[in-house]
Amino acid sequence: MRASLMPGVVVASIAIALSASGDEPTPPATSSVVMEKKSELSQDMLNALMHNDLDRLERDVKLMQVFTRLEAMYRSKTPDYQEQLKKFQAALSTMSKAVSEKNEKGASEAYVDMLQTCIRCHRIIRNP
Numbered sequence: 681m682r683a684s685l686m687p688g689v690v691v692a693s694i695a696i697a698l699s700a701s702g703d704e705p706t707p708p709a710t711s712s713v714v715m716e717k718k719s720e721l722s723q724d725m726l727n728a729l730m731h732n733d734l735d736r737l738e739r740d741v742k743l744m745q746v747f748t749r750l751e752a753m754y755r756s757k758t759p760d761y762q763e764q765l766k767k768f769q770a771a772l773s774t775m776s777k778a779v780s781e782k783n784e785k786g787a788s789e790a791y792v793d794m795l796q797t798c799i800r801c802h803r804i805i806r807n808p
């Protein structure tokens with residue numbers, strides 16, 4: 681099972697949703713869409729790692745970076761949240777670097793780091 685995501689279409693529709701929201705600071709529907717995509721991408725990354733498909737992983741990392749930038753634009757900026765966001769982005773950069781070096785072990789370690797920030801950030805949100 682490959683290429684179930686359509687990056688261009690997804691990014692374009694998010695961009696439209698964001699521009700349609702005008703000056704409203706937190707459009708909840710849009711952020712859920714972003715999060716659902718992040719969830720989908722994190723699963724696709726795992727599949728890519730299992731199949732040692734670094735091209736697919738590279739594409740997933742790039743998309744994840746785009747969605748994270750979108751999220752960062754409208755999310756509240758508490759210090760704990762920011763810290764997890766930074767760690768999440770750092771894990772993605774590490775993964776991206778590992779992929780470009782064809783370093784599968786490094787990429788899978790970065791994947792685990794990324795998942796930990798998913799869990800930590802959600803814990804912070806539940807208990808601010």
Ligand code: HEC
Binds near residue numbers: 713716722755
């Ligand atoms: C820096 C903070 C942060 C990180 C990192 C983060 N999330 Fe989230 N996540 C949120 C916030 C805030 C919400 C709350 C609701 C929303 O924005 O839709 C959320 C909600 C969700 C939801 C529920 C979506 C819905 O429809 O309500 C899922 C699924 C999810 N995140 C998956 C992930 C996955 C998978 C990762 C890691 C790849 C991740 N998140 C990383 C902040 C984060």
